[in-house]
Amino acid sequence: MIAPTRRRMLLVLPGLATMGRVSLAVAAAGTENRLVVVMLRGGLDGLGTVVPIGDPDLRGLRPGLVPPSPGEPGGLLPLNDFFALHPALAGLHRLYRAGEVLPIHAVAPPHRNRSHFDAQDYMEIGASHRLSSGWLNRAAALIPASPAVPAALALGTHTPILLRGPAKVGNWAPPAWQPLSADLSSRLMRLHARDAVTGPALAEALHERGFTDAVLQGHAPPPPNNPFTVLAERAGLLLAAAEGPRLAALDILGWDTHTSQLARLGWELSRLDEGLMALRAGLGAAWTRTVVLAISEFGRTARENGTGGTDHGTAGVAFLLGGAVAGGRVLADWPGLTPNALFENRDLRPTLDLNRVIRAVLAAHLGLSDVALADVLPESTGAQPMAGLLRG
Amino acid sequence: MDTSTAQALIRFGMGRRKGEALPGDPVAWLRQQLLQPDPALAEPGPTTAQALRAIQRDQQAMQTMGGATTSQAEALFTPGIERLALTPVITAAPFRERLVWFWINHFTVSLRGVGDRRSLLIAYVREAIRPHVTGRFEDMLTAVMHHPVMLLYLDNISSVGPASPFGLKTGRGLNENLARESLELHTLTQASGYTQQDVTEYAKILTGWTFNLDLPDQGTHFALSTHEPGPKTVLGETVPHGAAGLARALTFLAHHPATHRNLALKLCRHFIADNPPTGAVERIADVLRRSGGDLGAASMALIDLPEAWVPQTKLRGSADFAWAVLRGLGFDTLPPDFLGFHLFALDQPLLNPDFPAGFPDTAADWGNGALLLRRAEWLVALINFHQDHDPVALAHDLLGAHLSETTLATVRGAASRRDALVLLFASPEFQRR
Numbered sequence: 001m002i003a004p005t006r007r008r009m010l011l012v013l014p015g016l017a018t019m020g021r022v023s024l025a026v027a028a029a030g031t032e033n034r035l036v037v038v039m040l041r042g043g044l045d046g047l048g049t050v051v052p053i054g055d056p057d058l059r060g061l062r063p064g065l066v067p068p069s070p071g072e073p074g075g076l077l078p079l080n081d082f083f084a085l086h087p088a089l090a091g092l093h094r095l096y097r098a099g100e101v102l103p104i105h106a107v108a109p110p111h112r113n114r115s116h117f118d119a120q121d122y123m124e125i126g127a128s129h130r131l132s133s134g135w136l137n138r139a140a141a142l143i144p145a146s147p148a149v150p151a152a153l154a155l156g157t158h159t160p161i162l163l164r165g166p167a168k169v170g171n172w173a174p175p176a177w178q179p180l181s182a183d184l185s186s187r188l189m190r191l192h193a194r195d196a197v198t199g200p201a202l203a204e205a206l207h208e209r210g211f212t213d214a215v216l217q218g219h220a221p222p223p224p225n226n227p228f229t230v231l232a233e234r235a236g237l238l239l240a241a242a243e244g245p246r247l248a249a250l251d252i253l254g255w256d257t258h259t260s261q262l263a264r265l266g267w268e269l270s271r272l273d274e275g276l277m278a279l280r281a282g283l284g285a286a287w288t289r290t291v292v293l294a295i296s297e298f299g300r301t302a303r304e305n306g307t308g309g310t311d312h313g314t315a316g317v318a319f320l321l322g323g324a325v326a327g328g329r330v331l332a333d334w335p336g337l338t339p340n341a342l343f344e345n346r347d348l349r350p351t352l353d354l355n356r357v358i359r360a361v362l363a364a365h366l367g368l369s370d371v372a373l374a375d376v377l378p379e380s381t382g383a384q385p386m387a388g389l390l391r392g
Numbered sequence: 393m394d395t396s397t398a399q400a401l402i403r404f405g406m407g408r409r410k411g412e413a414l415p416g417d418p419v420a421w422l423r424q425q426l427l428q429p430d431p432a433l434a435e436p437g438p439t440t441a442q443a444l445r446a447i448q449r450d451q452q453a454m455q456t457m458g459g460a461t462t463s464q465a466e467a468l469f470t471p472g473i474e475r476l477a478l479t480p481v482i483t484a485a486p487f488r489e490r491l492v493w494f495w496i497n498h499f500t501v502s503l504r505g506v507g508d509r510r511s512l513l514i515a516y517v518r519e520a521i522r523p524h525v526t527g528r529f530e531d532m533l534t535a536v537m538h539h540p541v542m543l544l545y546l547d548n549i550s551s552v553g554p555a556s557p558f559g560l561k562t563g564r565g566l567n568e569n570l571a572r573e574s575l576e577l578h579t580l581t582q583a584s585g586y587t588q589q590d591v592t593e594y595a596k597i598l599t600g601w602t603f604n605l606d607l608p609d610q611g612t613h614f615a616l617s618t619h620e621p622g623p624k625t626v627l628g629e630t631v632p633h634g635a636a637g638l639a640r641a642l643t644f645l646a647h648h649p650a651t652h653r654n655l656a657l658k659l660c661r662h663f664i665a666d667n668p669p670t671g672a673v674e675r676i677a678d679v680l681r682r683s684g685g686d687l688g689a690a691s692m693a694l695i696d697l698p699e700a701w702v703p704q705t706k707l708r709g710s711a712d713f714a715w716a717v718l719r720g721l722g723f724d725t726l727p728p729d730f731l732g733f734h735l736f737a738l739d740q741p742l743l744n745p746d747f748p749a750g751f752p753d754t755a756a757d758w759g760n761g762a763l764l765l766r767r768a769e770w771l772v773a774l775i776n777f778h779q780d781h782d783p784v785a786l787a788h789d790l791l792g793a794h795l796s797e798t799t800l801a802t803v804r805g806a807a808s809r810r811d812a813l814v815l816l817f818a819s820p821e822f823q824r825r
Contacts (some may be wrong), residue, residue, distance in 0.1 A: 021710035103474055114588065115576050159760060176737035184811055190526065190820055191802045195820040197707065197759045205761025240682055258567055260548050306564030307550040312572075344588070 015204035016021045024383040030292070031143060033365050034239045034290040036248045036279065037136055037162060040272070043122060043254035046316030047087070047348060048265050048332065050103045054082035057337035062304040065261055079103065088269035092278040095321060099328035101391065102320040104357060108298065110380065114190065119297035126355070126377045133165025138376045139362055140166035140247050157340075162249045179209075215241045217315035220279060229253045232275040236282020239290070255296060261309040276321065282319055288323035291360070291365050291390065298349050301320050302337055313347035318354060324365060326391045352367035360385035393792025403823045404661065405486035407716030410781070424687055430522045432479055432491070437518045438468040442541060443511040450508070451605065453548055465511040472514030477735075478726050480715040482576045482671050491525045491691055492517075492660055493711075496743070498655075499578060499749035501745050503546040513743060514542035516700050526688030529655065529680070530646035533578065537570075537642060538612045540603035540816055546570035546614045546748065553599040553620025566620075571595035575645070580627075584650035596620040647743035650681040654821045655690070658753075663694050665705045666754040672699045678680075703794055704780040704824045707755040709739035712825065713767060717817050720790045721778050734770060739763055744777050768818040775813045783812035794821045 005165035048065055051060055053076060059066055067087055069076040077093040083103070085093050094099045111122040122128060126135030140163075163169040181186065185206055192199045215238055222229050228250070235248050253276065254268040276294075280287050299316025315335075321327065335341050335349040343349040355377050362368045362376060363385050374381050393401075393414060398658040400418030414419030438446075446464035453607050477480040483489045496517060503510050504554035507641045520539045524532035540656050543549050543715045550566035552559045575586055600619030623630050624637060626650075629641040646652060654678035669798035675697065683689040694700055708716065716733065718727070725733070734764060735742050746752045752758070783803050787795055799819040806812035816822060 005667055024777045113582075114591075115572065115582065115737060117576070117747065150491050165757070175769070176733075176766060177773045180768055180772065183807060184768070184772070185815065187806065187811070187815060188765075190822055191798060191815060192764075193816070194798070198761075198764055198820055198823060201761035202764050203761070205765050258569055259550055270455065271815055275570060305567060306554070306559070306562075307547070307567055309567075309568075 012190070017341065019058030020348065031246055031366060032289055034246050034248075034283065034286055034322075035136075035361065035365060036132045036235065036239070036250060036290065036292045036322075038250045038252065038272075038276070038292060038335045039120070039124070039160065039162065040293040040294060041251055041253045041297040042116065042296070043119075043298045043300055044316055045257060045265060045300040045310050046296075047302060048104060048257075048261065048310075048345045049086050050079070050105055050317045051074055051076055051084050051086065052082060052105075052334065052337070053084045055334070055337050061302050061337060062310070064308055065304050065310070067262070076182075079330050080083045082334070083332070085120065086266065086269050089265045089273045090120075091273045092319070092321070094191060095280075096328060100321055100323060100325055102327035102368075103327050103330045103332075104320065105330060105332035106315045106317045106348055106350060107318050107352040107354050107357065108155050108315040109354045110383070111297070112314060112350075114314075116297060116312070118197055123295065123354075124299050126358075131369065134162035135358070135376050136162045136247060136249055137367060138168065139165050139372075140169075141367065142163070142368060142375065143246070143366060147275075152352045160249055160251060161356065166207050174354055184245070211243075212238060214242060226271050226274055228275040233278035233282040236284075240283050240286040250275075258309040258311060259298070259303065259307040261304075264309075268317050275307075289324040291324050291361055292319070292321045293361060294319040294321070295354060301346055302342055304344070314343045315348040318357060320361070320389060324390050324392075326388060331386075331389075333339035334387055353380070355380040355383045356386045357389065360387070360389050361380075393789070395676075395703065395793040396701065401486070402716075402791075402794065403703070404490065406480050406483070406489060406712070407486075407825070408792075409482075410706055410717040410722035410786065410789070412569055412719075421694060422487050422616070424525050424699065426691050428485070428704035430488055430525065431483065431485055432489075432492075432520055437475070438472055438511060438515050440512060440515040440519055440611050441609050443468055443509075443515045444540065444603065444605060444611065446511060448605045448608045456537075457795060463508075465508065469514060472511065473624050473731060473743065474726060476514065476517060477731050480711075480720045481723055481726070481739045487691075488525065490712075491687075492522055494659070495521050495525055497745075498658065499532070499542070500744075500745055500748050500750035502540050502745050502748070504746075505545045509541065509544055512539075512544070526691060527686075528646075529541060529634045529687055531689070533646050534610070534639070534642050536578070537574065537598075538601065539636065540612055543570070543601055543603060543612065543616075544575055544664060548598050549602045550757035551595060551599055552618045553596060555622075556599060556616075556617045556618050559620070563676055566592065566595045566599065567823070568595035571598055577749055579645040579654065580648055581652040581654045583653070584627070584648070585595060587626055587756075593624045594626050594641065596624050597626070597631060597641050600635070601638060602645060622798060649677075649681065652677045654683070655680060659690060659694060660697075660699075661753055664697065664699050664702075664746065666756070669699050672697050672805055687806075694810065704823050708757045708825050709753065709758050710763070710767070711735060711739035711742060711751075713823065714738060716773070716822070716825075717771065720786065720817065720822075721775075721781065721813075724777050726776060738766060740768060743817040752792075758812055764818075764823070767823075771814045771817050772810070774819075775810050779810050779813065781809075781813060783809060783816055784786065786813070787816050789819050790816075791819075794822055 053106040068086055070076045070078040076082045092101050109123045111128040124134045125131050159169050188203055190203050218378035219237055224230055238244050239248055244276050257264050283290055291330055295318045296316055305311050331367055333351040335337040335351050339345050397414055397418045400422055404422050427813050449464050480489050501513055516539050520535035535647055546569045547567045548570040552564040554565045572591050576582055600614055600615045622633055629644045631637040656673045659676055660673045665674055676693055678691050679693040787803050803812045803816050806815055
C-alpha cells in the first residue's frame with residue numbers, strides 16, 4: 001500500500017486539540033514549489049467575504065449582512081468597481097494590491113451537497129463517491145520525492161481526508177507532556193513493531209519528530225491566542241525548509257454562520273487574515289514559489305435567514321494567493337442575484353467548477369501531466385484547467 | 393481470565409477494574425446489565441427544570457448585580473460533568489455505560505455550541521439518553537428532539553415559520569440546521585435519498601418548538617405563534633399542522649428502514665469492527681425492525697453475534713482508552729486536569745466534538761502515530777504518581793488471555809516499575825478492545 005521507495009513522515013502540530021478548531025497537515029515532494037490548501041470548514045459566505053457591491057440586488061437580499069461602503073468607517077476594502085473585500089481582510093487586501101491575491105467568485109466544487117460532512121468529504125476526496133484517499137494525497141504520491149525528504153506532515157492530531165491515502169501523512173502538535181525518553185521510545189516501538197496499524201504509525205511519528213524539532217528549533221511560536229496563526233506560521237517554517245515538505249493542508253473552522261453573521265464573520269475572517277499573514281512570514285523567501293488555495297465546501301444562501309445569518313448554499317468564493325499567483329484582480333463570471341439568476345431561487349449560482357482551478361494549480365505549479373491529473377481528479381478529466389492563474 | 397471473559401470485559405465493557413471480581417458467566421453478566429436499570433439514574437442529578445432555573449437566576453443576577461456573583465448554572469455543570477466523566481471509571485455496569493456513551497455520541501450536543509447553557513447538557517444525558525438506552529429508539533429520539541439543549545445546539549429555537557404570525561410580522565424565517573442533521577445523522581442518513589424539499593418540510597414541522605427562560609419550569613414548549621401553518625410532507629408522509637406534526641414525523645422517522653440500517657451499522661462498527669460484516673449489520677437491523685426499534689433487544693442481539701467475540705478488532709478511542717487505564721490502575725476519582733486538559737490533548741475533549749456527527753469510531757481516526765505517542769507521554773505523566781502496582785500481575789489481571797508474549801516480555805524487561813506500567817498500558821493489546 002505504501003510505495004517502498006518513498007519515506008513518509010507524519011507530524012502533528014502539538015497542542016492542537018487544546019488550541020481549538022484548527023489543524024494542519026503537510027506533505028513533502030521533490031519540487032521547489034509549495035502548495036498549501038486551506039480548508040474553510042463550515043461553508044464560507046462568499047457574498048459576505050468578497051462582496052459584489054456593484055450588484056443592484058445585493059442589499060435587498062441581505063440588508064443586515066453588508067458591511068459599510070468603502071470609505072466609511074469600518075468600510076469594505078475595494079477590489080475593483082464591482083467587488084470589495086470584507087474589512088477584516090486588511091492583510092489580504094494589501095497583498096491583493098501587490099498582485100499576490102486572486103479571489104475567485106461564483107465557484108463551487110462539482111459534487112454539490114448541502115450537508116457539511118458530505119460536501120467536505122467529497123471536496124477532499126475529489127470525486128462523487130467515497131474513494132479511500134484525498135486528492136492532495138494522490139497528488140503527493142505522483143511527485144518525485146527524495147528519500148531524505150519527509151513527504152507528509154500533519155499539524156494537528158487529525159489527518160484530513162484531503163491528505164489521507166497511500167502517500168502517508170502524519171501529525172505534529174506542541175508537546176502536551178514531556179517527550180518519552182529515548183529508551184522508552186525504542187521499547188515502545190519494538191513492542192508495536194509487528195502490529196500492522198500501530199507499528200508503522202509509531203515508527204513514522206518518532207522519525208518525523210527529529211525533522212520538525214530541527215526546523216523549528218530557535219523559532220519561538222506566536223502567542224497562542226489564535227491557534228490558526230500558530231499552525232500557519234509553523235507550516236510556513238516547515239515548508240520553507242530546504243529538505244522540508246512541499247504540500248500542506250490547513251483547517252480553519254467557524255464559517256457556519258446561521259446566526260449573527262455580521263459580527264461572527266468579521267471575527268473569523270480576521271483570524272484567517274492573521275493566519276495567512278503568519279503563513280507568509282513563516283515561508284519567508286519561499287513565498288515567491290508558493291500557491292495557497294483557500295476553499296470551502298459550499299457558499300451560503302444569498303438571502304439573509306430569519307436569524308441574522310445565512311444557511312447552507314451552493315457557489316461561494318475561493319482564494320489563490322502567494323508569490324506565484326497572478327493576482328490583483330477578481331476572477332468571476334458573475335451570474336447576478338435576481339431571483340431567476342439564483343440557483344434554486346436561493347443560492348449564488350455556480351459559474352465555475354472548482355476542479356478547473358485545482359487542475360490548473362496542479363498542472364502549472366506542481367508540473368502534473370494530464371495523465372497524472374486523471375489519477376488525482378478522476379471524474380474531472382473534462383474540466384479544462386483555467387489558464388493564467390499563475391505567474392510565468 | 394479466559395478469552396470470553398476478557399472479551400466481555402474489554403470488547404463490551406470499559407476494561408477490567410483493578411481487583412474487580414470476574415463474572416462466572418460472561419454472557420449472563422452482559423445480559424444482566426441490560427435487564428437492570430441504569431445505576432447512574434439512582435443518583436441525584438440536575439433536572440432540566442433545575443438547570444433552566446439556574447440559568448434564569450444567573451441572568452437575573454447579571455442584570456441586577458452586573459455579574460459579580462457565582463453562577464448557579466456552573467454550580468450544576470461542574471460537578472455534573474465530573475460525575476459523567478467518572479462514572480465509566482467506577483461503574484459496575486460497564487456494557488450499559490458503553491451504550492450510554494454510544495448514544496450520547498449518536499445524538500451529539502457539543503459544549504462548543506451551547507455556551508453558558510451547558511448545564512442543560514448534563515440534564516440532557518440524564519433525561520433524554522440514559523432512560524432510553526435499553527428502551528425504544530422512538531422514545532429516545534422524541535426526548536432528544538424535545539430537549540432544550542438540542543433545540544439550542546442545532547438552532548431550532550431561532551427558526552421561525554415564514555408564514556407563521558410571528559414570521560409574517562417580523563419577516564423572519566426558517567433555520568433548517570436541526571432538520572438536516574436529524575435526517576442525515578440521527579435517523580435516515582443520505583443513503584435514504586431524501587431531498588432538500590424534505591429538509592425544508594421537516595424544518596417547518598419543527599418550527600414552534602422552543603424553550604423560554606422566563607418560564608423555566610415549563611421546559612420545552614410549542615409556540616403556535618412561530619409555527620408554520622398547514623400540513624407538511626416528508627418523504628411522502630404528510631403530518632398535520634401544530635404540535636402533533638412533530639410526534640407523527642418522529643414516529644415515521646424512528647421506524648423507517650433506513651434509520652434501522654443506520655443504527656445497526658453504527659452499533660456494529662462500534663462493537664464489532666470498523667467495517668463490520670454485512671450479515672451482522674443485517675441481523676441487528678432485522679432485530680430493530682421486528683421489535684419496533686427496541687434498543688435493548690438490539691443490544692442483546694449484539695451479544696449473540698459471533699462476530700462480536702472476535703478479539704482485538706477495534707482500536708480504542710482516546711476517552712475509552714483513558715477510562716480503561718484509570719480502571720486498570722484502580723482510580724476512584726479523576727486525576728487533576730483530566731477533563732480540562734488530558735482529554736483535550738488526547739484529541740477527545742469530552743462532550744465537545746467539532747461536529748454534530750460526534751467523535752469518529754475507526755482506526756483511521758485513532759491510529760495515528762503522534763496520538764499514540766501522546767498517549768504514552770500521558771501515561772508517563774500519570775503513572776509517575778501511581779506506581780504502586782505489580783506490573784506483571786496487573787498485565788495478567790487486566791488483559792488475561794489477550795496478553796501477548798511480546799507484551800509480557802516487554803513488561804518484565806522494562807527498566808523501571810514505572811516504565812513497565814507505561815508499556816503495559818501503551819501495548820497493542822491495551823490500545824484495542
